[in-house]
Amino acid sequence: MKFFFLEGACIMGKLGNYLVILFISGFMLHESDAFSKWVLELGDNFADLHTDGGYWLVKFYTPWCGYCKRMEPIWGHVVQTLKNTHIRIGRIDCSTFPNIAQKFGITKYPTIKIIKGDEQHTFQGDKDTEQIVNFALRMSGPAVEHITRPESLTNIKNMNQLFFMYVGERQGALWNTFNDVANKMQAHAFYYSTSANIAKKHIYLNDTPAVFVHKENSQYFYTVGEGNEIEEVHHLNASMHKWMNEERFETFMKITEGNIEEVLQTNKYIVLVVVEENKLQEIPKEMLEFRNMVESVIRKDRDKYHSSFQFGWTSNLELANSFAMETISLPYLMVLNSTTLHHHIPEDEPLVMTVEAIELFLERVYNQTAPVYGGNDFAVRLYRAYFRAKTTLVDRYRGNPVLTIVLLGLPTSFLSFILYSCICSDILDAEEEDEDLHEKRE
Known part of the structure; x- marks a missing residue:
């Protein structure tokens, strides 16, 4: 599902961004010489x-792109981390080499790809050092890495990363399905396999073969489901793919514009807490207490909620406003239907809600008895685009009214001049024709 209004701002917003970027581009530098x-x-x-058989991590950028410039320190850390690996690192100025950009299907900047021969994979998610490095390491190795030593599994667990693991003999329907799904979802998570003897030194196993996800220092096992034999390969493949797609996120995650598209693919209800966060990642006490209270609901009763709800929080007010299609007050609680983009909001103010009130609200959402707002039909999409354009313009004006007036005035004056020239040209031509006709009559 494409959440189209997250691809960028409206045309007016984009124009403003481009003009600002052009204005400041002369004062920005490229990556540090150290990298x-x-x-x-x-x-x-x-x-x-790129056809020589090696792995390439490539950043596609343009000099006038503000996002590209803000990413340069992150890219420098990525380079520093990967410089001694088998991955070669490069970058391409797409304004100088547009044919290369077209060849690799580049439509927005910056775009990061891992490329080997004719295979290419685009990085999706928040552009921070850890996620980009993990993406490069995953995509430059086998889809499923086999663990042969107990200490290796210990090291993997100590990294506090989310990963999926197959335990048992690498054969049979369950292994084939795990390997197949891992190849399809390699970009999103780490996948490992190991023997029962090694796994039992770290986790409790009832039986093998088995598949589990390790996250937040806990293991959650995959179950085929009642009424389906494990030999039914088609069902097994679809079932495991769905399970991995749901489990590849933390139980209570931070939702951003970089990962919202991925979260929406879970087809769950998204329980979203909206709070304020400063540059030091500090949250006001009352908002933090409310966020923690919502988190306690899923932590206390994961089995009840996890199959239907993905819990998370955000400090991106613009993102939350786009969902709600209004300027919200903080803290805020909403539940978003990731399939239809309808959303639900509680009747009570967040700061007076209790755990019981939140649970009752979620029960009403699940039973479809809670009031419904928004959606994804044409009229709603149109209004959402209008709302985003309006808020972008207002925020830009509040931040720098003079620059905003200039940015709006330049294209407006230019268009007015073109229209004036066209209209006046027609009038002058008509007057000349009248004069010629009058002279002929005389």
């Missing part, structure tokens, strides 16, 4: 280089 020696400046030659 540039590890990054290859690629161009049209990459059309041949």
